[in-house]
Amino acid sequence: MAIIQFPEGMKWGTATASYQIEGAVNEGGRGTSIWDTFSKTPGKVVNGDNGDIACDSYHRYEEDVELLTDLGVDVYRFSVAWPRIFPNGTGEVNQEGLEYYHRLVDKLIEKGIEPMCTLYHWDLPQALEDKGGWNNRETIDAFVQYAELMFNEFSGKIKSWLTLNEPWCISFLSNYIGAHAPGNKDLQLATQISHHLLVAHGLTVKKFRNLGIEGKIGFAPNTTWLEPYSNRQEDIDACNREIGWYIEWFMDPVFKGNYPEFMLDWFKKKGVQLEIKDGDMEAIQQRVDFLGINYYTGHIARYKENSGLLDWELVEMNYDRTDIGWPIFPEGFYNVLMRIKESYGDIPIYITENGSCYNDEPENGQVKDNGRISYLQQHLTALSRAIASGVNVKGYITWSLLDNFEWAEGYSMRFGIVHVNYRTLERTKKDSYYWFKQTIANNWFEN
Ligand code: BGC
Numbered sequence: 234m235a236i237i238q239f240p241e242g243m244k245w246g247t248a249t250a251s252y253q254i255e256g257a258v259n260e261g262g263r264g265t266s267i268w269d270t271f272s273k274t275p276g277k278v279v280n281g282d283n284g285d286i287a288c289d290s291y292h293r294y295e296e297d298v299e300l301l302t303d304l305g306v307d308v309y310r311f312s313v314a315w316p317r318i319f320p321n322g323t324g325e326v327n328q329e330g331l332e333y334y335h336r337l338v339d340k341l342i343e344k345g346i347e348p349m350c351t352l353y354h355w356d357l358p359q360a361l362e363d364k365g366g367w368n369n370r371e372t373i374d375a376f377v378q379y380a381e382l383m384f385n386e387f388s389g390k391i392k393s394w395l396t397l398n399e400p401w402c403i404s405f406l407s408n409y410i411g412a413h414a415p416g417n418k419d420l421q422l423a424t425q426i427s428h429h430l431l432v433a434h435g436l437t438v439k440k441f442r443n444l445g446i447e448g449k450i451g452f453a454p455n456t457t458w459l460e461p462y463s464n465r466q467e468d469i470d471a472c473n474r475e476i477g478w479y480i481e482w483f484m485d486p487v488f489k490g491n492y493p494e495f496m497l498d499w500f501k502k503k504g505v506q507l508e509i510k511d512g513d514m515e516a517i518q519q520r521v522d523f524l525g526i527n528y529y530t531g532h533i534a535r536y537k538e539n540s541g542l543l544d545w546e547l548v549e550m551n552y553d554r555t556d557i558g559w560p561i562f563p564e565g566f567y568n569v570l571m572r573i574k575e576s577y578g579d580i581p582i583y584i585t586e587n588g589s590c591y592n593d594e595p596e597n598g599q600v601k602d603n604g605r606i607s608y609l610q611q612h613l614t615a616l617s618r619a620i621a622s623g624v625n626v627k628g629y630i631t632w633s634l635l636d637n638f639e640w641a642e643g644y645s646m647r648f649g650i651v652h653v654n655y656r657t658l659e660r661t662k663k664d665s666y667y668w669f670k671q672t673i674a675n676n677w678f679e680n
Pocket of ligand 1: 250253398399402455527586632639640648
């Protein structure tokens with residue numbers, strides 16, 4: 234038994250995203266997003282599920298804020314559905330959409346919870362996708378306009394902003410692997426989109442500074458860790474490519490003003506021709522106030538010639554896995570944070586997502602999700618090691634407050650610390666909720 238103590242002032246929170254929880258897709262003047270289209274395309278989402286109702290948080294947000302209040306969080310990270318604000322992506326503003334987020338934010342503030350707003354958690358207005366989506370540079374301008382409106386509208390209320398959630402998923406997962414909306418399978422397209430996303434991020438940060446908005450702004454890249462199977466250079470290089478695809482590809486441009494050479498060379502070998510316009514790199518390299526880090530899993534891997542995009546293969550070492558099949562790899566969390574510190578210095582970091590999938594159901598009103606508690610304990614222990622090693626961690630935000638629409642997995646995979654019955658929409662606090670509540674209250678836990 235050991236006490237894992239967190240520094241004074243550590244911020245605790247939970248996260249959600251608009252399409253995953255709101256439902257009410259045809260209400261309040263909301264326009265269509267690429268996830269409405271994708272989820273209704275046969276074969277794209279498990280069981281043909283979609284976000285039409287989800288957790289119905291559009292109507293039940295007060296109940297959700299109650300859950301947060303009782304949990305005792307400092308921060309709630311949520312995202313805004315762009316098509317609720319601009320149903321067509323640009324042009325006319327939908328007041329009803331703004332009013333919904335005012336109601337939510339006002340309620341949070343009333344309860345003493347700091348709102349942390351993600352501007353883009355994947356629900357691109359379909360009208361923009363119809364004109365080429367993120368491959369069209371007009372989408373960059375549309376995003377900056379949308380962000381500007383949000384900054385002005387919520388100035389003084391929302392003081393923590395994230396531009397993009399997981400640009401790797403928006404570009405490569407959605408446009409090269411094709412598992413998420415819009416579902417393209419084209420490496421050239423995906424890589425170009427990754428660049429446009431970074432430009433959109435940078436110009437948004439610039440806009441935020443020029444407007445003189447009070448508060449902090451950052452972005453939330455997703456990370457992973459591959460531990461080399463051996464110390465052979467080819468194993469180390471193969472793992473570095475995978476990690477670099479998530480970390481350096483998206484962070485070097487922001488913090489150093491250029492793409493990592495080893496990844497540029499690799500993509501070039503694969504036939505990618507990245508188009509970078511004059512001024513793009515300068516636009517991307519804006520100072521951010523903090524970095525959001527999302528981490529879930531890692532693996533052990535080794536070099537394998539002609540294997541996938543980056544020439545590596547997993548080595549099965551029988552790590553325990555969560556119900557979605559992802560290995561539990563807390564040492565990867567520590568290593569990711571150390572790598573970021575070594576490369577980019579002491580930028581303040583919020584863990585903007587970390588959590589696990591366990592599909593336990595209520596029995597007599599109780600959800601015994603011991604797997605999730607253990608996952609949290611292991612990852613928070615790794616986090617406290619990183620803090621002891623000097624990583625400038627300001628907060629920890631778990632994914633997720635609620636079971637919700639898990640993208641291509643539909644409702645089959647549950648990540649919440651609160652169970653949602655998708656038939657009745659009833660919320661049930663899981664054992665992990667009570668464990669997290671105690672940890673927040675103490676600012677430590679015993680493992
Ligand atoms: C995303 C969430 C998602 C979670 C679990 C992250 O990649 O930001 O929206 O639900 O992982 O898959």
